[in-house]
Amino acid sequence: METEKDLLILERTGENEKLYLNAVTPPVFMNSLHVFDTFEEYHDVNVFEKDQFYYGRASNPTTSIAERKIAQLEHGARAVMFSSGMAAASAAILATCKTGSHIICMIDVYQPVKRFLNEYCIPCLNMQVSYVKGTDIQEIEASIQENTSLIILESPATFIFTVVDLEKVAQIAKKYKVKTYMDNTYCTPLFQKPLDFGIDIVMHTLTKYLGGHSDILGGVLVSKDEELMRKIMNQFREWLGGVIGPMEAWLAIRGMRTLKVRLEQHQKTAQAVAEFLESHPKVKKVYYPGLKSHPQYDLIQKQQKGSSGLLSLELCGSPETALEFVDALQLFRKGCSWGGFESLAMVPLYYASQEELDFLKIGRGLIRMHCGLEGTENLIADIQRALDLVKI
Numbered sequence: 572m573e574t575e576k577d578l579l580i581l582e583r584t585g586e587n588e589k590l591y592l593n594a595v596t597p598p599v600f601m602n603s604l605h606v607f608d609t610f611e612e613y614h615d616v617n618v619f620e621k622d623q624f625y626y627g628r629a630s631n632p633t634t635s636i637a638e639r640k641i642a643q644l645e646h647g648a649r650a651v652m653f654s655s656g657m658a659a660a661s662a663a664i665l666a667t668c669k670t671g672s673h674i675i676c677m678i679d680v681y682q683p684v685k686r687f688l689n690e691y692c693i694p695c696l697n698m699q700v701s702y703v704k705g706t707d708i709q710e711i712e713a714s715i716q717e718n719t720s721l722i723i724l725e726s727p728a729t730f731i732f733t734v735v736d737l738e739k740v741a742q743i744a745k746k747y748k749v750k751t752y753m754d755n756t757y758c759t760p761l762f763q764k765p766l767d768f769g770i771d772i773v774m775h776t777l778t779k780y781l782g783g784h785s786d787i788l789g790g791v792l793v794s795k796d797e798e799l800m801r802k803i804m805n806q807f808r809e810w811l812g813g814v815i816g817p818m819e820a821w822l823a824i825r826g827m828r829t830l831k832v833r834l835e836q837h838q839k840t841a842q843a844v845a846e847f848l849e850s851h852p853k854v855k856k857v858y859y860p861g862l863k864s865h866p867q868y869d870l871i872q873k874q875q876k877g878s879s880g881l882l883s884l885e886l887c888g889s890p891e892t893a894l895e896f897v898d899a900l901q902l903f904r905k906g907c908s909w910g911g912f913e914s915l916a917m918v919p920l921y922y923a924s925q926e927e928l929d930f931l932k933i934g935r936g937l938i939r940m941h942c943g944l945e946g947t948e949n950l951i952a953d954i955q956r957a958l959d960l961v962k963i
């Protein structure tokens with residue numbers, strides 16, 4: 572059983588109690604450097620091939636344990652951890668593109684990635700970016716140019732949970748020798764393994780479900796391509812310096828031990844909340860990959876093992892009704908992250924420009940909710956009460 576294998580990776584891969592006085596959890600290697608008896612010993616250290624250590628920006632033993640777990644979970648050759656999801660994302664872009672490169676990017680990927688492209692890569696590195704829906708394979712193929720270096724994807728993407736046919740996009744990219752990058756944060760490696768569909772680089776922010784407790788920032792890149800990962804580790808993480816701290820890496824290891832039980836609970840609650848919302852007369856539309864009404868339900872069944880705790884909806888009524896509803900919620904606090912124990916709600920595009928809304932083709936009243944671990948019935952009661960209060 573695939574999931575059983577994943578559980579062993581989460582609990583055991585990379586761990587070696589014998590090395591650490593039989594301590595059941597590994598220590599936090601809170602050191603910036605390793606020292607040697609001779610200069611030759613220091614000089615012979617091989618960080619990538621032999622998993623050895625000499626300086627904290629290059630590698631750390633605690634971080635290395637977490638990296639091995641994530642590499643195995645995603646069926647990759649190597650994983651490299653960063654100080655945040657954005658440090659990982661920007662390193663991946665800079666490692667695969669150069670001045671003058673053309674990038675194909677899905678319209679609804681994580682907003683700061685698009686800002687990095689629009690406000691830095693295009694004006695300062697003379698790159699070109701074509702934005703595509705992600706659901707139309709022909710549109711992706713037609714956008715490929717001679718200088719296309721990278722296709723940036725997120726599936727499901729976290730506004731309205733658009734899903735990309737990973738196998739088809741990967742096939743096209745390989746045909747034109749273009750690299751594919753995908754943000755797999757929503758599903759985690761337990762619910763989706765994009766490298767198995769032929770995607771080249773997977774990114775996760777550890778800040779969301781992998782950490783799971785809203786107490787760390789971190790990111791990771793993983794690939795089956797050893798050469799590419801060597802370049803990312805020995806060059807782009809080293810040079811840009813966005814390495815994860817040992818304490819954060821240790822907290823990620825701890826978070827991952829309970830990933831499966833947490834994720835199943837988030838999923839169970841979100842499914843119940845999505846179905847409740849869908850049946851409510853004041854709700855216009857619910858977006859959740861676990862709903863049969865999702866326009867790509869069959870594709871979701873094919874490439875995902877499940878869905879997590881994030882969903883979105885539109886109410887009947889004006890965008891102001893959305894604010895009224897969100898403020899009336901009590902258990903769902905107002906905040907922008909997700910993937911932790913806590914339930915959150917927000918209206919992420921309420922203050923977006925009309926231009927941005929037209930670009931995304933999403934209304935400003937879209938409500939995003941993260942279903943936390945406070946109990947399905949408690950959360951549904953909170954939503955019911957808030958919906959009763961709003962006047963539509």
Ligand SMILES: *Cc1c(COP(=O)(O)O)cnc(C)c1O
Binds near residue numbers: 656658778
């Ligand atoms: C939060 C988030 C990121 C960025 O992660 P950080 O750790 O905050 O840099 C990237 N992608 C998605 C889908 C996210 O939700």
